[in-house]
Amino acid sequence: MADYAPVDLAADNLVTFELNGRTVSAPAGTMLVDAAYAAGVEIPIFCYEPRLGPPIGACRMCLVEIEGMRGLQTACSTPVTEDMVVRTNSPMAKDAQDGVLEMLLAQHPLDCPVCDKGGECPLQDRTFKFGPGKSRFIEPKRHFPKPIELSSRIALDRERCISCFRCVRFSQDVAQDGQLTMQERGARSEITTFTGDAYEARFSGNITDICPVGALTSIPYRFVARPWDITNTPSVCGSCPVGCNTELTTRDGELKRITGRDTPNVAVEEGWLCDKGRWGYDIAMSPNRLSAPVVREAVGDRTVSIEDGVAAAASLLTGRRVGILLGGAVTLEEAGIALDLATNGTLDNAVVARLGVASGNCAPVRAATGAQLGDIDAADLVVIVGGDPAAQQPIVELRVRKARRFGARVIGCGARPHALESLGDFTRTAPGHLADGMMGLADAISNAARPVVLWDEADLASDPGAIAALTALLAASPHATQLMLGADVNGVGLSALGVSTTGLFEAIAADEVDAVICVHADPLEAAGSIAWQAVFDGFRGPVIAIATYASAMTERADLVLPALTMWEQEGTLVSMTHRAQRLRPGAAGPAQAAAGWELLIAIAHHLGHPPAYRTAASAFTHTVASHPAFFGMTTDLIGTDGVVIGAWPADDVSPAAIVADPDHLVLVATRDTFGDDMTARSHALRTAVSAPVLRMHPATAQALWLNEHDHAVLISDVGSSSALPVLCDARVAEGLIVGPLGAPGSPIEGALSRNQHQAIVRVERT
Amino acid sequence: MNADQVRAHIDPIRHEYAEARSLILPALKFAQTEKGHLTREDLEAVGEATGFSAAYVESVASFYDRLYLAPTGARVVSVCVTLSCMLRGADEVWDHLCEREGVSHHGGTSEDGRITIQEAQCLGYCDRAPCIQADAEETKGPFTPGSAAAFVDALRAAPDPHEFWR
Ligand code: SF4
Ligand code: SF4
Ligand code: FES
Ligand code: FES
Numbered sequence: 015m016a017d018y019a020p021v022d023l024a025a026d027n028l029v030t031f032e033l034n035g036r037t038v039s040a041p042a043g044t045m046l047v048d049a050a051y052a053a054g055v056e057i058p059i060f061c062y063e064p065r066l067g068p069p070i071g072a073c074r075m076c077l078v079e080i081e082g083m084r085g086l087q088t089a090c091s092t093p094v095t096e097d098m099v100v101r102t103n104s105p106m107a108k109d110a111q112d113g114v115l116e117m118l119l120a121q122h123p124l125d126c127p128v129c130d131k132g133g134e135c136p137l138q139d140r141t142f143k144f145g146p147g148k149s150r151f152i153e154p155k156r157h158f159p160k161p162i163e164l165s166s167r168i169a170l171d172r173e174r175c176i177s178c179f180r181c182v183r184f185s186q187d188v189a190q191d192g193q194l195t196m197q198e199r200g201a202r203s204e205i206t207t208f209t210g211d212a213y214e215a216r217f218s219g220n221i222t223d224i225c226p227v228g229a230l231t232s233i234p235y236r237f238v239a240r241p242w243d244i245t246n247t248p249s250v251c252g253s254c255p256v257g258c259n260t261e262l263t264t265r266d267g268e269l270k271r272i273t274g275r276d277t278p279n280v281a282v283e284e285g286w287l288c289d290k291g292r293w294g295y296d297i298a299m300s301p302n303r304l305s306a307p308v309v310r311e312a313v314g315d316r317t318v319s320i321e322d323g324v325a326a327a328a329s330l331l332t333g334r335r336v337g338i339l340l341g342g343a344v345t346l347e348e349a350g351i352a353l354d355l356a357t358n359g360t361l362d363n364a365v366v367a368r369l370g371v372a373s374g375n376c377a378p379v380r381a382a383t384g385a386q387l388g389d390i391d392a393a394d395l396v397v398i399v400g401g402d403p404a405a406q407q408p409i410v411e412l413r414v415r416k417a418r419r420f421g422a423r424v425i426g427c428g429a430r431p432h433a434l435e436s437l438g439d440f441t442r443t444a445p446g447h448l449a450d451g452m453m454g455l456a457d458a459i460s461n462a463a464r465p466v467v468l469w470d471e472a473d474l475a476s477d478p479g480a481i482a483a484l485t486a487l488l489a490a491s492p493h494a495t496q497l498m499l500g501a502d503v504n505g506v507g508l509s510a511l512g513v514s515t516t517g518l519f520e521a522i523a524a525d526e527v528d529a530v531i532c533v534h535a536d537p538l539e540a541a542g543s544i545a546w547q548a549v550f551d552g553f554r555g556p557v558i559a560i561a562t563y564a565s566a567m568t569e570r571a572d573l574v575l576p577a578l579t580m581w582e583q584e585g586t587l588v589s590m591t592h593r594a595q596r597l598r599p600g601a602a603g604p605a606q607a608a609a610g611w612e613l614l615i616a617i618a619h620h621l622g623h624p625p626a627y628r629t630a631a632s633a634f635t636h637t638v639a640s641h642p643a644f645f646g647m648t649t650d651l652i653g654t655d656g657v658v659i660g661a662w663p664a665d666d667v668s669p670a671a672i673v674a675d676p677d678h679l680v681l682v683a684t685r686d687t688f689g690d691d692m693t694a695r696s697h698a699l700r701t702a703v704s705a706p707v708l709r710m711h712p713a714t715a716q717a718l719w720l721n722e723h724d725h726a727v728l729i730s731d732v733g734s735s736s737a738l739p740v741l742c743d744a745r746v747a748e749g750l751i752v753g754p755l756g757a758p759g760s761p762i763e764g765a766l767s768r769n770q771h772q773a774i775v776r777v778e779r780t
Numbered sequence: 781m782n783a784d785q786v787r788a789h790i791d792p793i794r795h796e797y798a799e800a801r802s803l804i805l806p807a808l809k810f811a812q813t814e815k816g817h818l819t820r821e822d823l824e825a826v827g828e829a830t831g832f833s834a835a836y837v838e839s840v841a842s843f844y845d846r847l848y849l850a851p852t853g854a855r856v857v858s859v860c861v862t863l864s865c866m867l868r869g870a871d872e873v874w875d876h877l878c879e880r881e882g883v884s885h886h887g888g889t890s891e892d893g894r895i896t897i898q899e900a901q902c903l904g905y906c907d908r909a910p911c912i913q914a915d916a917e918e919t920k921g922p923f924t925p926g927s928a929a930a931f932v933d934a935l936r937a938a939p940d941p942h943e944f945w946r
């Protein structure tokens with residue numbers, strides 16, 4: 015992983031020092047290991063990992079000779095100073111490297127041939143490069159029963175551990191889950207949790223990336239591949255709107271592993287992934303994965319080849335007025351093609367819309383200077399307005415914890431309680447009353463030097479008072495930057511292309527459409543499902559579902575075309591911080607499935623209107639050319655790190671405002687990344703799934719004659735939810751119910767209106 | 781033991797510790813006085829009373845020989861095996877006691893659960909080497925294998941202490 019911190023050689027506080035006889039420079043205060051690495055000299059390290067916080071000097075691997083200092087110094091914890099004279103290759107330094115490696119290997123099993131880390135192991139590499147080659151240790155080595163399961167996802171081979179403390183520091187300092195510790199001492203030291211409990215945490219997988227030896231390995235990847243028979247592809251995660259940069263490991267056309275990148279994207283995820291992004295890919299192999307086109311006829315379902323499926327789609331669409339519904343994670347290319355087909359005469363005047371949250375009314379907030387997640391590190395004040403970031407945009411949690419570690423103050427307000435509230439001062443506001451909470455934040459924001467305001471897209475969009483208040487707050491604080499906590503994976507990209515959340519539903523209801531294509535979209539499982547169900551019940555025309563997994567819509571559709579997953583296809587997603595980033599395929603996918611963009615192009619060919627593009631890349635070029643937010647953007651420009659898109663004209667669609675009052679109960683939906691339908695189907699994540707519950711204040715429950723664990727349904731004026739267990743949580747405001755969006759079976763979607771995440775409800779016990 | 785009991789013990793001495801972490805040790809020693817070893821509940825209580833995670837408290841406890849994470853005998857007998865004592869016959873004392881208590885030469889707990897024999901490093905009784913310590917209460921020397929056995933027999937017969945200070 016990212017072993018050495020990047021060094022800014024253009025900084026203006028450079029100091030000059032001597033390194034192995036050469037004169038080099040680096041900014042004052044840079045740790046010697048980083049300065050040397052930037053100057054092309056590798057000082058071996060194990061415990062040093064700049065992302066974990068200040069160096070701890072635990073392994074002694076980085077010993078170097080510094081003139082004028084007694085003995086050898088640890089280069090990982092020695093900052094460079096002017097005129098320092100450093101030798102990393104003198105006989106004394108070499109002797110120390112030999113000695114430390116011999117010592118580390120004295121208790122190491124050297125079982126590289128059966129170790130998953132073999133071939134990509136820092137201990138192996140550095141032993142070859144810097145080690146003594148021979149050991150004098152002939153005594154018996156320590157043995158442990160091996161391996162043990164640190165959790166259902168992480169194996170621990172204790173005898174391989176070199177006690178570098180990286181994993182412990184990740185758990186204690188970065189994720190702050192407090193679970194991993196080093197127990198015992200000396201040769202008996204071992205990594206463990208409290209009384210050996212499973213290490214269950216949402217970011218636990220990162221320790222398999224940072225362990226410099228094969229002590230901590232991923233169970234799903236155990237004995238699956240060797241570094242010489244895999245290829246690694248940089249991609250991005252499309253499981254939530256954060257868009258963490260990932261690396262996909264492929265063997266024989268199959269996706270075998272997802273890790274953080276070797277060179278992390280400091281502006282986004284800094285190399286960390288949540289366990290969902292790391293291990294959730296096994297749902298691509300789950301039983302409800304669609305693998306062949308299905309034509310649904312009166313006599314029954316017929317499975318056909320992908321060619322016949324596309325031909326069938328074209329014939330269903332011919333001569334019909336078409337509506338295209340896009341899901342929130344549809345790529346720019348797919349949306350661009352859909353828009354193109356709707357306007358270039360292929361599908362005459364087709365109506366294109368998307369499922370998801372509309373936030374055009376938040377344009378004034380968006381117009382203030384935007385921040386990237388990386389900018390949170392340097393903030394002196396982090397303000398969180400609304401939302402539930404730890405659940406909905408997991409990596410944000412690590413960023414805010416890091417800022418807090420560096421001394422930033424964390425404040426905020428909102429209706430939903432969340433994990434980051436324990437980091438600072440938060441006030442609870444009722445839905446629709448965020449502005450009240452923001453009044454208390456104004457002074458802190460205007461007094462801060464580098465405040466970053468994180469605001470929740472769905473909460474703000476449905477709270478006009480909050481938009482005005484936040485706009486005013488940002489305008490009054492010249493140093494403040496803002497960052498949206500987005501609702502939909504590619505919500506920003508789709509709205510930048512001008513795809514609205516409205517239009518299609520109305521068109522179907524008004525009988526203005528006689529064929530519908532759903533692209534990675536299931537309106538029957540989305541907010542407003544009851545209304546959607548009603549219009550589709552009355553809809554006589556054909557419905558084509560381009561989808562990856564079986565769902566209510568693929569059961570209803572007349573034709574199902576299986577599509578590739580985000581791990582199998584090319585495409586561009588725009589993250590919630592407006593960053594366009596590229597998906598690259600790390601697996602082939604089923605033979606009778608194709609990427610959504612490919613299917614749309616193939617359908618156009620069959621309709622006799624071959625588009626001007628054939629590949630995802632040319633579809634991208636074609637798409638960006640006609641949308642101002644993307645002017646000048648090329649795939650080269652996006653590269654591996656992504657690029658922030660420009661501004662676009664906001665649409666005027668906004669969710670209905672819901673203002674809480676004492677007489678009504680309000681449901682606010684949270685899409686918990688670990689509680690959604692996808693997580694529930696992942697085998698690897700089976701112990702990480704959070705169960706769907708209705709969270710409410712004990713007093714609210716009491717007033718409704720509900721006890722904890724009772725089951726209740728929510729009834730709104732559009733429909734009702736399925737029964738869910740009640741969980742009492744005193745942090746939830748009274749009169750408020752927090753419910754799970756996107757949970758298996760879409761339990762609460764029926765009580766919500768289309769594209770809304772809040773509703774006034776009644777509660778009935780079941 | 782519960783967190784309130786631990787708090788009652790450490791609150792009066794809090795001011796003596798510059799770093800909050802350092803309070804974990806006296807808290808653990810006190811929590812151990814109840815049963816002679818530390819259970820999951822004891823570790824959680826110390827965590828709660830000191831403000832550290834139970835996992836961290838356990839990692840501290842696991843570092844020290846005199847904090848026990850599993851049940852011991854009613855009395856713990858530590859035989860010094862460091863230089864002065866070794867030169868004056870500690871090995872013979874050690875071997876004799878292990879053999880009599882029926883435990884391996886690494887030490888252990890006797891079958892009747894009364895006595896745990898363990899090695900100790902210098903106990904500061906070099907002038908009375910070889911020496912033996914009973915729990916953390918009483919250190920004596922010099923011993924011969926025979927007098928050491930008599931000392932252990934006396935411990936075995938004595939009533940258990942009210943609190944286990946180890
Ligand atoms: S398990 Fe790995 S990361 Fe953790 S201390 Fe051991 S070597 Fe370091
Ligand atoms: S935080 Fe979001 S984008 Fe990042 S790995 Fe997790 S699910 Fe994927
Ligand atoms: S890298 Fe410097 S002591 Fe470990
Ligand atoms: S060596 Fe035994 S008491 Fe000092």
